[in-house]
Amino acid sequence: MGDIPLTTLVLLCLAAAAAGWIDAVVGGGGLLQLPALMVGLPQAPPTFVLGTNKAVGIVGTSAAAVTYIRRAPVDVRTAVRIGLAAIAGSAGGASLAAGIDSDLLRPLIMVVLLAVLAFVLFRPAFGTAPAPGPAGRQRVLVAILVAGVGIGFYDGLIGPGTGTFLVIALAAILHMDLVTASATTKVVNVCTNFGALVMFTAQGTVLWRLAALMAVFNLAGGTLGARTALKRGSGFVRTVLVVVVVGLIGKLAHDQWLAG
Template identity: 50%
Template structure:
């Protein structure tokens, strides 16, 4: 089968579709779908890392858009936080994507690994965090912190990407004080913006493989819809457990990259 100019076997196509579905589900619940989807794309013969990253963004934005819409209808997250945070994240992601081909990934991996371990320890040590929304700041301070978080995490997503959704969730829970379910809902809106910011830059560079991205994206959409509905039905406790599993997998994956 020829997709986006690449000759793909049926087994490869099925792997990509399955990876897209799984990534959409995980990403909708707590973020981190790129852990599944990006490595699958990198296995495609003849695809470059930048093409894989750009195609992952194309598929990802389809899924995050659907899960964001699903969350919005059922959870109704506070757009006074999510909106400005998404705008800052879009700008940050564009800047990160512009630098993606210039900076070596190994500069960031140790820092990310330490941050993830700290996130896991914090979440396990404070089981009550994220069970209910208890905002730490109000008004201008809340907005400024949200903008800073959006800009920083957006930049990271455009530059590297793995675990962006998880970083957004823990920032919204641990720093701003939202419950896990509300944080997941807001994170999907912001993550849609980071995907868009990076994709716009990659599109100008001609990096996305559009037909392949749309194929994987269709599976991602289905997974995202089911994942969002599952999270909404099960609540913050379920999201917290999935969050810890995803963070643990991220730690193992990045730790293996360093060895």
């Protein structure tokens, strides 16, 4: 960390705090934190950037999950089952990532995101009403397959927006309101981040001192974000969701046509 300018450290910490807040509310904090690390550590190998990002992110995600569990009706058992399936799906996606041309995937993901954006905008009641009751076994199984295996696979293959996709999938499949879907997503994210972090730790590709500093700010952002979502309700989460989806579309479009 002695080689990192103080100004860069401050900006990285602020990015970590903002990313923790966004991630706790609706997912997608990595859209801010990962590019910030890439800009702040231009000489670092990509695996070190990814490993450090996971070490920071899991702290804020865990804090948000605990805050949600204490104050929202979260089915932890279902969330953990989806999380374990997501770990398996992510491993499968990661195993194929090297052979996939991301330039071909990005337009497909942008089409999906545009469809999601249209769905959310034209269905104002989506994710704002509480679930009528506990989800049946069939819906839980579908959630495990789609949100766990499917989105987990996407996370390992390409990654951006995984948390946002999870929120939307859980709200649609399990008929959760957006606050409960965000809460459940945080538990799932803890599982997937833990699995990834174990791998990066084993490879020795985590800058632990930097991660520890940024994690303090990410934790504060994650805790504040969860409390904000709980206080402001599903309508607020829906607004943030729209903003994050638009941001994700812009990020993918930039990577596809303007980067480099």
